[in-house]
Amino acid sequence: MMERGTFRVKSGLAEMLKGGVIMDVTTTEQAKIAEDAGAVAVMALERVPADIRAQGGVARMADPTKIKEIMTTVSIPVMAKVRIGHFAEAQILEALEVDYIDESEVLTPADQQYHIDKWVFTVPFVCGARDLGEACRRITEGAAMIRTKGEPGTGNVVEAVKHMRLMNEQIREVLAAPEEELMQMAKEMGAPHEILLLIRREGKLPVVNFAAGGIATPADAAMMMQLGCDGVFVGSGIFKSSDPAVRAQAIVRATTHYNDPKILAEVAANLGEPMVGINIDEIPPHEIMQVR
Amino acid sequence: MRIGVLALQGAVREHLAVINHLEKEGSIVKKAADLDRIDGLILPGGESTAISWLMDEELEHRLGLLAREGLPVFGTCAGMILLADQVEGGNGRQLSAIDITVRRNAFGRQIESFETKLAITGIGSDVPVVFIRAPYITRVGDGVQILARYMPNGKATSSSLGFPVMAKEKNVLVSSFHPELTDDLRIHRYFLAMVEAAN
Numbered sequence: 001m002m003e004r005g006t007f008r009v010k011s012g013l014a015e016m017l018k019g020g021v022i023m024d025v026t027t028t029e030q031a032k033i034a035e036d037a038g039a040v041a042v043m044a045l046e047r048v049p050a051d052i053r054a055q056g057g058v059a060r061m062a063d064p065t066k067i068k069e070i071m072t073t074v075s076i077p078v079m080a081k082v083r084i085g086h087f088a089e090a091q092i093l094e095a096l097e098v099d100y101i102d103e104s105e106v107l108t109p110a111d112q113q114y115h116i117d118k119w120v121f122t123v124p125f126v127c128g129a130r131d132l133g134e135a136c137r138r139i140t141e142g143a144a145m146i147r148t149k150g151e152p153g154t155g156n157v158v159e160a161v162k163h164m165r166l167m168n169e170q171i172r173e174v175l176a177a178p179e180e181e182l183m184q185m186a187k188e189m190g191a192p193h194e195i196l197l198l199i200r201r202e203g204k205l206p207v208v209n210f211a212a213g214g215i216a217t218p219a220d221a222a223m224m225m226q227l228g229c230d231g232v233f234v235g236s237g238i239f240k241s242s243d244p245a246v247r248a249q250a251i252v253r254a255t256t257h258y259n260d261p262k263i264l265a266e267v268a269a270n271l272g273e274p275m276v277g278i279n280i281d282e283i284p285p286h287e288i289m290q291v292r
Numbered sequence: 293m294r295i296g297v298l299a300l301q302g303a304v305r306e307h308l309a310v311i312n313h314l315e316k317e318g319s320i321v322k323k324a325a326d327l328d329r330i331d332g333l334i335l336p337g338g339e340s341t342a343i344s345w346l347m348d349e350e351l352e353h354r355l356g357l358l359a360r361e362g363l364p365v366f367g368t369c370a371g372m373i374l375l376a377d378q379v380e381g382g383n384g385r386q387l388s389a390i391d392i393t394v395r396r397n398a399f400g401r402q403i404e405s406f407e408t409k410l411a412i413t414g415i416g417s418d419v420p421v422v423f424i425r426a427p428y429i430t431r432v433g434d435g436v437q438i439l440a441r442y443m444p445n446g447k448a449t450s451s452s453l454g455f456p457v458m459a460k461e462k463n464v465l466v467s468s469f470h471p472e473l474t475d476d477l478r479i480h481r482y483f484l485a486m487v488e489a490a491n
Contacts (some may be wrong), residue, residue: 001408002406002407002408003406003407003408004403004404004405004406005403006407008407008422008473008474009405009406009407009422012405012422012470012473013402013424013425014300015303015306015337015338015398015473016303016338016369016370016424016425016470017302017329017338017339018301018302018303018304018305018338019299019300019301019302019304019338020301020302020338020339020342035341036345037345037346038341038342038346039342040301040338040339040342041339055419071401075382075383075396075397075424076339076342076343077339077382077401077402078340094403097400097401097402098401098402099401099402099403099425100402123402123403124402125385190296195345252342252345252346253346256300256301256322256346256473257322260322
């Protein structure tokens with residue numbers, strides 16, 4: 001007897017990506033640069049978040065031809081994004097056999113009420129979250145990996161830090177609370193009770209939690225790792241910088257050696273210009289992606 | 293007994309948890325100096341290209357040397373790829389600690405990943421195992437003992453018994469799959485017995 005697409009198989013791939021960096025790429029050349037720099041996976045997309053933000057309009061799943069080209073170029077896992085709630089885009093990505101689907105707030109949401117029922121897919125999903133309630137709701141819908149939302153395309157780590165700290169704080173509360181208080185806590189957090197029970201049993205989230213949304217430097221990656229995340233997504237931070245290959249390598253090394261400041265000092269030097277950042281309070285409210 | 297786990301990237305935490313559960317001391321290996329005073333070493337699953345890129349020359353050299361000198365070493369999935377003599381579809385560096393050729397992502401992409409139960413020589417007839425974008429072995433040298441095989445559905449295999457997915461040569465143990473993702477501790481116990489015998 002052999003079973004595909006079980007939760008263990010889905011979350012297992014995310015476990016294998018721990019301590020690694022997943023990089024946004026828009027071309028086969030960028031995908032190759034990412035793989036050669038030690039990325040554990042690439043995220044294939046049409047435009048990086050910073051360009052989506054700058055150009056506006058409706059952001060959708062990437063062209064299947066482009067995704068397939070990237071899949072044949074690299075041997076590491078290839079992820080791709082679908083709009084929140086857009087199950088037909090997800091069906092297309094599953095037919096292409098991408099390795100992970102990101103139901104992502106970076107793209108324009110297709111459904112303002114519901115997320116995708118991720119249990120019906122064999123390919124695993126990763127979803128963004130700002131707090132524990134959101135993370136637990138996505139897990140209940142079948143997400144096998146969680147990432148902070150941060151604020152994508154800004155090169156500003158502050159929102160990812162906020163989301164990671166909040167999730168840590170809420171997990172500590174769940175672990176410390178007496179069992180009889182858990183149901184009320186579930187109600188207040190908007191977190192399904194059974195996932196909170198799982199957290200208590202395992203002492204942590206039942207799936208891997210990566211940092212994402214604004215990571216642009218090796219120090220950003222190291223900070224997020226020290227805050228307890230399991231790995232790092234870098235969106236615009238690499239290919240919007242002046243020397244992507246060198247920056248990509250530096251962020252990979254910083255993620256592995258996150259608690260060794262000497263190595264961090266070495267890898268943080270001579271990287272060229274980082275992407276230009278955006279202050280969160282200068283973004284018009286309707287352009288904030290994390291609330292999607 | 294102290295068991296090191298190569299901690300450059302991948303499923304490090306799971307292996308450490310099993311080692312602790314079996315009441316042995318686990319320690320993290322990121323640099324060559326971390327290899328001092330360990331009695332055995334586990335190379336975990338992860339992305340083999342990333343792990344080999346992150347391994348500096350000194351660590352690679354010392355690790356290869358220790359494996360040749362008889363340090364018990366266990367590689368799971370990406371760890372097996374790193375320990376192999378040759379890799380089909382690989383672009384990382386090889387430690388060549390076991391005389392096998394391995395094919396990367398041999399079962400296919402993530403959609404083909406699966407869990408099953410395997411008969412493993414010396415361990416059990418129903419061991420739960422998880423294969424994730426897993427490699428398998430396409431050639432074994434004379435001194436290599438095959439401990440388990442798996443027959444993929446609908447794939448032509450060189451042997452009617454299926455492809456080798458777990459093997460051992462002297463002090464080096466490798467598996468295509470991830471015993472660290474299950475609650476079954478028999479495979480880790482088997483490796484710890486190898487470590488005990490070597491000391």
